[in-house]
Amino acid sequence: MTDKNKTDISTLGEFGLIKHLTENIKLQNPSSLKGVGDDCAVLDYQDKQVLVTSDILMEGIHFDLTYCPLKHLGYKAAMVNFSDIYAMNGMPRQLVVNIAVDRRFSIEDIDNIYAGLRLACEQHHVDIVGGDTSSSLTGLVISPTCIGEGEKGTIVYRSGAKDTDLICVSGNLGAAYMGLQLLEQEKTVYSEQLKEGKNNIAFQPDFAGKEYILERQLKPEARRDIIETLRDANILPTAMMDISDGLSSELLHICKNSNAGCLIYEERIPLDYQTASMAEHLNMNVSTCALNGGEDYELLFTVDLANYETVKNLKDIHIIGRITKPELGCMLETRDGQNFELKAQGWNPLKQQQ
Amino acid sequence: MTDKNKTDISTLGEFGLIKHLTENIKLQNPSSLKGVGDDCAVLDYQDKQVLVTSDILMEGIHFDLTYCPLKHLGYKAAMVNFSDIYAMNGMPRQLVVNIAVDRRFSIEDIDNIYAGLRLACEQHHVDIVGGDTSSSLTGLVISPTCIGEGEKGTIVYRSGAKDTDLICVSGNLGAAYMGLQLLEQEKTVYSEQLKEGKNNIAFQPDFAGKEYILERQLKPEARRDIIETLRDANILPTAMMDISDGLSSELLHICKNSNAGCLIYEERIPLDYQTASMAEHLNMNVSTCALNGGEDYELLFTVDLANYETVKNLKDIHIIGRITKPELGCMLETRDGQNFELKAQGWNPLKQQQ
Numbered sequence: 167m168t169d170k171n172k173t174d175i176s177t178l179g180e181f182g183l184i185k186h187l188t189e190n191i192k193l194q195n196p197s198s199l200k201g202v203g204d205d206c207a208v209l210d211y212q213d214k215q216v217l218v219t220s221d222i223l224m225e226g227i228h229f230d231l232t233y234c235p236l237k238h239l240g241y242k243a244a245m246v247n248f249s250d251i252y253a254m255n256g257m258p259r260q261l262v263v264n265i266a267v268d269r270r271f272s273i274e275d276i277d278n279i280y281a282g283l284r285l286a287c288e289q290h291h292v293d294i295v296g297g298d299t300s301s302s303l304t305g306l307v308i309s310p311t312c313i314g315e316g317e318k319g320t321i322v323y324r325s326g327a328k329d330t331d332l333i334c335v336s337g338n339l340g341a342a343y344m345g346l347q348l349l350e351q352e353k354t355v356y357s358e359q360l361k362e363g364k365n366n367i368a369f370q371p372d373f374a375g376k377e378y379i380l381e382r383q384l385k386p387e388a389r390r391d392i393i394e395t396l397r398d399a400n401i402l403p404t405a406m407m408d409i410s411d412g413l414s415s416e417l418l419h420i421c422k423n424s425n426a427g428c429l430i431y432e433e434r435i436p437l438d439y440q441t442a443s444m445a446e447h448l449n450m451n452v453s454t455c456a457l458n459g460g461e462d463y464e465l466l467f468t469v470d471l472a473n474y475e476t477v478k479n480l481k482d483i484h485i486i487g488r489i490t491k492p493e494l495g496c497m498l499e500t501r502d503g504q505n506f507e508l509k510a511q512g513w514n515p516l517k518q519q520q
Numbered sequence: 521m522t523d524k525n526k527t528d529i530s531t532l533g534e535f536g537l538i539k540h541l542t543e544n545i546k547l548q549n550p551s552s553l554k555g556v557g558d559d560c561a562v563l564d565y566q567d568k569q570v571l572v573t574s575d576i577l578m579e580g581i582h583f584d585l586t587y588c589p590l591k592h593l594g595y596k597a598a599m600v601n602f603s604d605i606y607a608m609n610g611m612p613r614q615l616v617v618n619i620a621v622d623r624r625f626s627i628e629d630i631d632n633i634y635a636g637l638r639l640a641c642e643q644h645h646v647d648i649v650g651g652d653t654s655s656s657l658t659g660l661v662i663s664p665t666c667i668g669e670g671e672k673g674t675i676v677y678r679s680g681a682k683d684t685d686l687i688c689v690s691g692n693l694g695a696a697y698m699g700l701q702l703l704e705q706e707k708t709v710y711s712e713q714l715k716e717g718k719n720n721i722a723f724q725p726d727f728a729g730k731e732y733i734l735e736r737q738l739k740p741e742a743r744r745d746i747i748e749t750l751r752d753a754n755i756l757p758t759a760m761m762d763i764s765d766g767l768s769s770e771l772l773h774i775c776k777n778s779n780a781g782c783l784i785y786e787e788r789i790p791l792d793y794q795t796a797s798m799a800e801h802l803n804m805n806v807s808t809c810a811l812n813g814g815e816d817y818e819l820l821f822t823v824d825l826a827n828y829e830t831v832k833n834l835k836d837i838h839i840i841g842r843i844t845k846p847e848l849g850c851m852l853e854t855r856d857g858q859n860f861e862l863k864a865q866g867w868n869p870l871k872q873q874q
Contacts, residue, residue: 199569203777204677205607205761208670209570215553216563216570220650220665222618226657253559264576264663296574298663303580305656309618309663311574316562324558407559423557 172272175301183299186273187280191294195259197315198293207295209260214315219250225305233349236275238384240282243308246410248290249388249463251314253408255322257393260295261287264309266302279308290390320402322467327405327424331468331489334403336392336482338436339413340452343459344444345383348376351448378440386463392483393465399476403467412458415510416466418496424468427494428508430487433501457498458511526626529655537653540627541634545648549613551669552647561649563614568669573604579659587703590629592738594636597662600764602644603742603817605668607762609676611747614649615641618663620656633662644744674756676821681759681778685822685843688757690746690836692790693767694806697813698798699737702730705802732794740817746837747819753830757821766812769864770820772850778822781848784841784862787855811852812865 178186188202200208209216223229223243231239244261251258263283267276276299287294292312352371373380388408396403405424407416413435421428435456445452468489469477478485490497496508532540542556554562563570577583577597585593598615605612617637621630630653641648646666706725727734742762750757759778761770767789775782789810799806822843823831832839844851850862 200677204679205604206571206573206610206668208608208675209572210672211565211570213566216565216667217560218563218614218616218650218665218667219560220616220618220652220663222620222652222654222661222663224620224654224656224661227620227655250559254562256560260572262572262574262665264574266576266578266581266661296572298574298576300576300578301581302578302659304658307576307578307620307661307663309574309576309652309661311572311616311665313570313572314560318564321562323554 172274175267175271175273175276178273180299183273183276187276187299188294193293193295194291195293197259198295201293201295202297207260207262209313211315213318215318215321217251217254217256217314217316217321218311219247220309220311221247222307222309224307230353231306232353234384236278237282239308240279241286242282242384242386243310244283244286244292245386245388246463247310247312248286248292248390249408249410251312252388252390252393253406253465254316255320255393255403255406256314256316258290258292258312258314260293260313262295262311263297264299265297266300266307268302268304268306271306290388322403322406324405324407324420324423327420327426327468327489329426329489329491330471331404332471332474332477332485333417333428333430333466333468333487333489334477334483334485335409335413335436335464335466336389337462337464338438338441339409339462339464340445340456340459341379341382341438341441342386342461343455344441345379345381346461347448348373348379348444349383376440376444378438379444383461386461388463389465395480395483399480401469401473401476403469406465406467409462409464409466411460412511413466414457414508418508418510420466420468421496424489425492427490427492427496428487429490429494429497429499431499434484434486436484457508526628529621529625529627529630532627534653537627537630541630541653542648547647547649548645549647551613552649555647555649556651561614561616563667565669567672569672569675571605571608571610571668571670571675572665573601574663574665575601576661576663578661584707585660586707588738590632591636593662594633595640596636596738596740597664598637598640598646599740599742600817601664601666602640602646602744603762603764605666606742606744606747607760607819608670609674609747609757609760610668610670612644612646612666612668614647614667616649616665617651618653619651620654620661622656622658622660625660644742676757676760678759678761678774678777681774681780681822681843683780683843683845684825685758686825686828686831686839687771687782687784687820687822687841687843688831688837688839689763689767689790689818689820690743691816691818692792692795693763693816693818694799694810694813695733695736695792695795696740696815697809698795699733699735700815701802702727702733702798703737730794730798732792733798737815740815742817743819749834749837753834755823755827755830757823760819760821763816763818763820765814766865767820768811768862772862772864774820774822775850778843779846781844781846781850782841783844783848783851783853785853788838788840790838811862
């Protein structure tokens with residue numbers, strides 16, 4: 167970000183920068199009446215219900231620019247918000263993005279963040295309709311808000327799971343967490359080489375055979391396809407969440423909100439080969455990683471038992487257990503048949519930095 | 521914020537903190553179907569259109585905690601967003617607030633920010649329906665998003681002003697900027713006393729007779745009353761904005777978006793006595809302060825000339841000039857009858873810190 171060929175943001179000013187970033191945006195959705203350029207965006211949702219989700223992503227807390235390219239960061243910031251809309255069985259339609267940057271950042275850097283935001287929006291048919299851009303004394307902040315639509319009667323909350331429902335997850339779990347471990351490991355190697363005075367060597371991180379877990383961390387994909395698959399199969403989940411903090415944590419939310427218990431089977435938790443391989447390399451228990459590793463952005467949902475025959479054949483959807491009576495608690499049955507109580511050990515963004 | 525009796529945020533954790541902050545929130549608006557506690561808030565706007573506005577407020581850029589109490593900061597963060605909704609002739613209904621805090625902040629500090637947010641929301645009948653809370657490496661960040669409703673056909677954009685329309689402003693201008701100057705001045709005095717080793721004296725800033733400009737800076741009020749006054753008088757503005765960056769800057773936006781010129785009269789710009797008095801004390805031109813000082817959050821709007829008799833009698837609304845043909849430019853007529861071109865010299869949040 168310190169390249170001398172880059173352009174200082176102050177050359178454009180606030181309105182110049184907003185114009186530069188947004189002038190080529192064409193609104194795609196009929197619900198987007200007015201985008202950037204007035205005091206508010208104006209939307210018309212007609213007979214649809216409106217879903218709103220918002221995040222704040224802080225440099226040094228949620229991302230590390232040592233290994234996270236700005237374009238990927240923009241992409242991920244949008245994607246994690248789309249994921250929250252899908253988790254309500256809705257469709258994302260508009261995105262508002264607030265960004266604050268310090269002096270390290272040039273116009274080209276913000277262009278890169280926007281390139282990632284735009285790519286994510288194109289893929290998910292979402293319009294960028296507004297956003298505030300400011301300077302920061304230290305560090306990059308991205309705060310996206312996504313607005314989406316839900317059909318009346320088909321919005322899925324966390325609270326609808328009931329005894330005997332099947333518990334399902336999409337894709338596989340723990341991969342993003344293993345990707346993060348890999349990046350942290352390479353960062354440590356790199357900084358040790360720097361300490362040893364080898365600062366003019368070309369650092370070559372070794373990512374061969376680990377591309378998948380790396381991509382899961384740096385470029386997560388919100389599971390629109392799963393929402394479409396379920397609709398096509400005429401299945402309305404009884405409860406749903408996206409997995410941002412880890413399977414255990416999310417499942418406990420669903421059980422608490424639904425006043426239910428659950429039983430999931432360790433052997434049913436879907437894992438990718440690279441996730442298992444990386445966990446073994448790090449001497450970590452892969453199931454623990456899959457249960458507690460965050461940022462997979464897969465969907466966790468429950469469906470009525472009557473859907474069993476249909477669900478078990480759906481692509482990339484895995485039945486991992488069932489909802490039980492609340493007095494039975496939230497349990498994990500291990501590969502060797504033992505039962506343990508599920509605990510939320512997911513990532514805590516409020517853990518104070520020492 | 522460094523009081524030892526205060527409670528460390530990590531004692532609650534993310535979900536505990538969200539629960540602590542939001543458990544007493546009762547949703548007031550029929551359009552708020554589901555607030556905090558799921559992946560998204562769920563809203564139903566039926567036949568209304570949806571207005572969305574969002575800001576990012578950075579410590580050291582937008583506010584200085586040396587003199588801005590946290591409760592006031594929360595109040596202001598909400599209020600500036602409500603103001604954007606009123607500026608579209610809409611009514612704010614929901615607020616989503618993202619907050620990031622560093623290690624200096626305790627639970628009681630966040631409670632204070634929330635107390636300000638809640639007070640603003642109560643006064644304007646707005647529901648807090650969500651928000652993300654995170655830690656920060658350095659500095660406080662508040663990023664609020666407000667959602668409001670507009671009636672079809674009565675949403676007022678920046679682009680509707682036409683030749684001969686009257687230009688009106690609410691309240692008076694420059695007061696918030698003078699309040700900021702006062703606070704900065706007292707901060708300088710205080711830090712000089714500290715430098716001289718007088719760090720155990722009780723510092724008594726001298727605010728007597730300056731309470732109004734201080735309050736305009738620290739506790740701005742969004743002009744819901746003006747929107748209601750105009751509705752009651754059956755007047756629909758042709759264009760409208762709120763004045764956050766300064767009258768000149770906002771008026772240039774309206775003229776540019778409406779493809780129009782304007783002529784305003786210096787003598788018509790409404791000023792408070794304390795604003796004029798402070799400007800004189802600082803040897804500043806009060807009109808320059810009123811034209812370019814930001815953060816007044818008054819409404820600037822244009823109305824058809826046919827409304828003249830009605831508008832001139834409306835409480836706290838001032839006619840300051842008229843819209844002209846675009847080729848005549850954007851002009852200010854001074855008290856001595858000279859004409860100058862209006863220039864935007866408002867505050868630039870992207871000016872890089874040195």
